[in-house]
Amino acid sequence: MDRFGPLTPLIGVVALLLIWQLAYWVEVVDRVLLPSPGSMFVAVWHGMTGGQLLLDFFRTIERTSLSILYAGIIGIPLGIALGSSVPVYRSVEFVVDFFRSTPASAVFPLFLAISGPGDATKIQVATFGASLVILFNVAYGVMNARKTRLQAAQVMGASKLRVLTDVMLFESLPQTFVGLRNGVSLALIIVIVAEMFIGSVDGLGHNVLDNQMLFEMPRMYAAIFVAGALGYGFNLMFLLIERRYVHWSGR
């Protein structure tokens, strides 16, 4: 496969599109349920050049970005605080683990009852889910800081606080980015699901459900595609930031 060079990753994409097109030609399923890839791309084009899809795209970005921002503001300092003391972390580990394992969608009705069906609820649930993932990863990053490195700072005369700010924080950064990447994926999932709920008027989740009910299949596929691209984009963005600022990661 090496002879395709940088084009290698595209092979899978082309193969998928070919299989899809083939399935469309031989009508594996009804053409209404599985339109051609071409018609999906046309719908993406129309939707993203001034259509409803573009608006929904931006609304979902806005909600997900706010969620991950709040989740970071909550999860990172808490993760550092908990992770820098192993006994403290052990005492709350079960609670964190339990809620981290609880599907965030399960608490949605609870948040609906408390905050009503508005925008705030969607962001709250996504923040709730993502902050636990971030907290967990940051705490582990801090706890697993290389002991030799902490000792090195200590013998050079660093106070406990300086060891935290000069060493532990940096040591936890790679794991923090793992948390941010997982957190943003989760936040996007929750936001999209939330947008399908009663009372939603926009967002990619709403767009998908709306077009499904109207049987506008190419448009529905277009919204799913854009949601996928958005998730990929968020992940890529954090990866690039990490590579730029956490240059020592994995070396």
Added chain:
Amino acid sequence: MAEDAPASLHATGASSPAAAGEPHITIRGLSKAFGEAVIYDGFDLDIPRGRFVSVFGPNGCGKSTLINLVAGLLEPDAGTIRFGGKRLRDTNFGYVFQNYREALFPWMRSIDNIRYPLKFRNIPRAERDTRVERLVDRLGVTLDLAKYPYQLSGGQQQLVSIMRSLVIEPEVLFLDEPFSALDYEMTLFMRDQLQALFMDTRTTMVFVSHDLEEAVYLADDVMLLSRGPAEIADYVTVGIPRPRTAATISESAFVRVKAHCLDVFQKTVREA
């Protein structure tokens, strides 16, 4: 082996470190246990000022534990450690770790790694830079200090690590098997760098090694430890003039000292 205090040093009849000059590090009644395993029990030791002392002994005898206790990385269960009468926190000391990869800060350039300990001393910014420059000149270092540690070879990283411990101009330098992760060629080069540095500064050095040849080659005195709880099996003054070179290793004086150390070592292993 005599149980009581500093006498244990002289018990074997080997030349006493006290004769070499005033003690720099004084350890009295040092005790340390990890759970059931008693590593030190009422251990006494004087390390003379301005000498290079190698610590050698069987695995698990507490070589590294000793310098970790002295350097404050471990809390002793009992006992006192003084540096010319001072406590550790009033003493300017350096510590070189075996695992340079995990001891350096990969998020900082090498030069910033070296500069880091100066932050904790009241040294003006301008003075910090001249300190680093002076050190680079003295060691004749040619590597690019703008690089990050992970961009350097193992030997270069350990050199940066040693420079970091020297930049504060310590009165004592602890080295915990600093060359054991390096290849042989690099080890030979680093030994000579360290020897030149010692001859230049006469900093008191406590060097833990698991390589007897290296321990003898570098040392003024070789301290041989026995196992659990650790006792000084012998304290051997090497007495071979510096600079020692590759040729030294085959000289009869060197071979004799090494053979004696090996003999003591094997006895302690058999006893344990």
